[in-house]
Amino acid sequence: MKIFISIIAYIALAPFLGAILSGVDRKITARMQGRVGPPVLQPLYDALKLIEKESLVVRKSQNFYVAFFLMFIIFTGALFFSGKDLLLVIFALTLAEIFFVLGGYKASSPYSIIGSQRALIQMMAYEPVIILSAVGMYMVTKSFYITDIISYGKPLFYSLPGLLFAFIFVLPMKFSKSPFDLAYSHHAHQELVKGMTTEFSGRSLAMIEVAHWYENVLMLGFVGLFFANNILIGIALTFLAYFFVIIIDNTFARVKWEMALMSSWIVGLLFGVGNIIFLFFVLR
Amino acid sequence: MSYLKKSPWVIHYDGTSCNGCDIEVLASLAPRYDVERLGVINTGNPKHADIFLITGSVNDQNREVVQNIYEQMPDPKVVVAIGICATSGGIFSECYNVLGGVNKVLPVDVYVPGCAARPESIIDGVVKALKILEDKKHKLIAMALGTEVLAIEPANIEDAAEILALQKLAYQSEAELYNDFAFPPLMQTLPELKEDFKTIIFFKAVMNGIIIGSVRGYVKDDTCYIYRRIVHPIYQNLGIGKKLMNEIEFHFGFASRFEVFTGHKSKRNINFYERLGYRMFKCEKVNDKRHRVYMEKFADRI
Numbered sequence: 001m002k003i004f005i006s007i008i009a010y011i012a013l014a015p016f017l018g019a020i021l022s023g024v025d026r027k028i029t030a031r032m033q034g035r036v037g038p039p040v041l042q043p044l045y046d047a048l049k050l051i052e053k054e055s056l057v058v059r060k061s062q063n064f065y066v067a068f069f070l071m072f073i074i075f076t077g078a079l080f081f082s083g084k085d086l087l088l089v090i091f092a093l094t095l096a097e098i099f100f101v102l103g104g105y106k107a108s109s110p111y112s113i114i115g116s117q118r119a120l121i122q123m124m125a126y127e128p129v130i131i132l133s134a135v136g137m138y139m140v141t142k143s144f145y146i147t148d149i150i151s152y153g154k155p156l157f158y159s160l161p162g163l164l165f166a167f168i169f170v171l172p173m174k175f176s177k178s179p180f181d182l183a184y185s186h187h188a189h190q191e192l193v194k195g196m197t198t199e200f201s202g203r204s205l206a207m208i209e210v211a212h213w214y215e216n217v218l219m220l221g222f223v224g225l226f227f228a229n230n231i232l233i234g235i236a237l238t239f240l241a242y243f244f245v246i247i248i249d250n251t252f253a254r255v256k257w258e259m260a261l262m263s264s265w266i267v268g269l270l271f272g273v274g275n276i277i278f279l280f281f282v283l284r
Numbered sequence: 285m286s287y288l289k290k291s292p293w294v295i296h297y298d299g300t301s302c303n304g305c306d307i308e309v310l311a312s313l314a315p316r317y318d319v320e321r322l323g324v325i326n327t328g329n330p331k332h333a334d335i336f337l338i339t340g341s342v343n344d345q346n347r348e349v350v351q352n353i354y355e356q357m358p359d360p361k362v363v364v365a366i367g368i369c370a371t372s373g374g375i376f377s378e379c380y381n382v383l384g385g386v387n388k389v390l391p392v393d394v395y396v397p398g399c400a401a402r403p404e405s406i407i408d409g410v411v412k413a414l415k416i417l418e419d420k421k422h423k424l425i426a427m428a429l430g431t432e433v434l435a436i437e438p439a440n441i442e443d444a445a446e447i448l449a450l451q452k453l454a455y456q457s458e459a460e461l462y463n464d465f466a467f468p469p470l471m472q473t474l475p476e477l478k479e480d481f482k483t484i485i486f487f488k489a490v491m492n493g494i495i496i497g498s499v500r501g502y503v504k505d506d507t508c509y510i511y512r513r514i515v516h517p518i519y520q521n522l523g524i525g526k527k528l529m530n531e532i533e534f535h536f537g538f539a540s541r542f543e544v545f546t547g548h549k550s551k552r553n554i555n556f557y558e559r560l561g562y563r564m565f566k567c568e569k570v571n572d573k574r575h576r577v578y579m580e581k582f583a584d585r586i
Contacts, residue, residue: 026320035318042323045290049334052288052421054358056331194329201331201358 003082010081010217011074018213019044021220025246032250043213047206055202058107063204065103070211072096077218083147086134093130093218097123100196100208104183107199115195119183121257125264126170129163130222132272136163137225139279150228157226162275164226168241169267173260174219176212177249180260191254288334288360288421289414291323295333297353300382301340304400305367309337312403312410319407330356335413337406338390341369341376342383347482354390355440360420362393362413367401372538374399383483384503391438391485391535434524436531439486439498444477446495447488447514454514461549464573469512487531489515489524499528501536508532508539529560540583548575 023040030037039045057063076092079085097119104116138144140159141152149156157164173180184195192198197208223241227234255263298306312319313326327333330353342350354363365386368374373384386392393416396409426432439447455469480486480500489497496519501510510532515524533542544562546553554564554577562579570576 030318030320034315036321037318038320038323042291045287045323046293046325048287049291052286053334053360056356056358194327194332197332198329199331205332 006081006083007078010077014077014217015210015213016044018210018215018217019047021216021242022213025242028243028246029250032247043209047209050201050206050209051203053202055204056199057204058109058199062103062106062199063207065099065106066200066204066207066211069096069100069103070207070214072099073211073214073218077214077221080146080218080221083145083150086137086144086146086149089146090130090134093215094123094127096211096215100211103200104196109199111193111198112196115183115192115198118257119196121261122173122180122183125180125261126173129166129170129264129268129272132268132276133160133163133167133222136160136272136276136279139276139283146225149225153229155227155229155234159279160226160275162271162278166264166268166272166275167223167226168244169271170264171219171223171241171245172248173264175216175245175249177245179248179252179255180264181249181254182257182260286418286421288417291325292334292410292414292417293325293327293332294335294337294410295327295330295353295357296337297339297350299338299340299346299350299370299386300343300376301367301369305339305370305398308400308403309339309366309406312406317403317407319410322407322411324410330354331358333357334361334417335410336361336363336390337366337410338363338370338386339366339401341373342386342389343381344383344482347383347389350386350389351440360417360424362416362420363390364394364396364409364413365392366396366406366409368397368399371395371397387535387538388483388485388502391487395538433491434527435490436527437488437490439488439495441478441481443486443488443495444481445474447486447498448472448474448477450495450498450516451512451514454516457517458547458550462547462574464571469514485532485535487528487535489528491519497524497528499525499532501532503536503539506539507541507543508536510536510542510544513544525556526560537583542581542583543578544580545576545578548577554579 020040022043023038026042027037027040072092073096076089076096079092080089101116101119104112104119134144137149137156137160140156141149143149172178176184184192184197197205200208220238220242224234224238227237296309311317313324336354336357338350363386365371369376370386373382376382377384383389394409394413396405398405423432427435451469451472455467459465459467459470484500484502486498486500488495497515499510499513501508510529513525513528542562544557546557548567557579560581562581564577564579566578568576568578
């Protein structure tokens with residue numbers, strides 16, 4: 001029953017939370033740039049407007065893939081927030097991303113194809129860190145189940161500081177923020193028009209937005225796992241991590257894909273694998 | 285409740301502008317004026333945009349680009365011409381390579397004159413465009429619901445063949461009236477008509493996806509020349525011609541004089557134009573069969 005409630009709550013509330021988070025992000029960004037900034041609910045207005053607009057389609061299947069992207073993101077989030085297997089969450093999330101990339105490829109505009117290629121490179125960059133995080137959590141708590149990880153007595157980041165660092169390092173990729181907003185972003189239009197989402201408009205673009213709100217909430221939930229023993233402090237630290245990502249977004253310029261890939265692998269190798277090797281010897 | 289007003293995404297295209305207006309558009313997005321507080325995002329992508337901001341005049345090179353961007357934008361959409369060059373061509377209007385303002389190639393909804401247009405007036409123009417965006421949305425809804433069946437829209441070159449067929453049909457009665465079957469509208473070929481699309485604005489009346497009426501016009505020396513107002517014979521006397529005239533007069537609202545012509549025997553056309561406020565001022569012999577009656581109207585200036 002409790003699982004049921006958390007799934008329903010996630011499906012109903014996550015888009016609003018995601019929209020507000022994104023709105024707060026735009027507000028904070030504006031303030032950092034000395035602007036007033038849009039209302040906090042602006043992302044919600046944007047999505048509602050997109051639903052009102054005409055949907056131009058290059059190929060019908062592109063919208064099909066985007067619908068699957070949204071579906072699998074919701075599925076992944078539901079798995080996560082109902083406390084299921086972390087590995088399954090990671091695989092379902094990857095599958096969702098793959099659907100999005102396929103949608104980008106299907107639209108067959110040069111911009112969206114370049115964006116999709118970059119999205120694949122980004123996946124190569126962040127997937128190792130995410131999987132290593134799951135491995136690290138398993139080593140500490142002896143379980144891949146999120147319910148078990150949450151009920152572990154001590155905060156995980158005591159034993160996984162390196163992995164937490166590596167995870168926050170690749171977080172801008174998941175939020176598509178600078179310096180890793182290669183695949184698509186609101187700010188990349190000088191270079192890539194809108195990357196993967198170039199050929200999407202109207203309802204399908206709104207679907208992508210909503211999927212990203214779900215995804216952002218899911219990723220913040222993942223960050224929250226590192227501080228999960230105390231809910232309130234955990235939530236506070238998670239938002240702090242989000243704020244940190246916003247600061248990074250406003251401080252750094254976009255990097256090239258080589259840099260994105262190499263830096264996240266090096267950080268993943270040094271801090272992630274290093275953390276796990278360290279744990280291996282300490283816990284033995 | 286429509287959210288179009290709350291989240292206008294703009295695409296900005298710089299025609300042959302000197303970059304003065306261009307930089308003022310960007311200034312509106314920068315911290316001092318910060319139009320993002322109104323939800324405005326400068327997208328570089330026509331497929332995401334609601335408002336098309338154009339600075340600078342139109343020439344033969346960028347005409348296709350401008351039209352292409354406009355056609356890629358999803359409905360409802362509005363066009364805002366920023367600066368005097370985009371409004372009328374400005375001091376460049378007589379250059380050999382300049383076609384004139386944006387309204388030579390696109391239906392412009394809002395004009396923001398100025399050299400350069402100030403950010404305040406650009407923001408005003410965008411806010412005005414929001415109202416029009418909303419009206420267009422209501423129109424689209426009315427079309428979808430069937431409460432409104434007729435749409436008067438700008439035509440593009442892809443409509444040329446359909447308009448030509450309609451033109452030949454609609455001018456049959458005139459040709460019979462004068463017993464002159466070498467009538468220019470009947471003799472026009474498709475390549476000629478397509479060529480016309482480069483310099484002349486066409487409007488079409490669409491019902492259930494079929495073009496049932498059209499009108500075209502251009503502006504020269506502050507006079508708007510409107511001609512070839514055609515309506516499918518079945519749909520005549522339903523006020524479609526009047527709607528077409530209203531639309532094109534609105535589009536060329538900056539002109540101070542409007543001129544139309546028709547044949548001397550076409551009493552219905554003459555009466556029609558008189559009801560719209562046109563007065564006869566000239567009659568010219570075209571050939572033995574036919575005289576041309578010229579009619580004019582001066583725009584009311586407040």
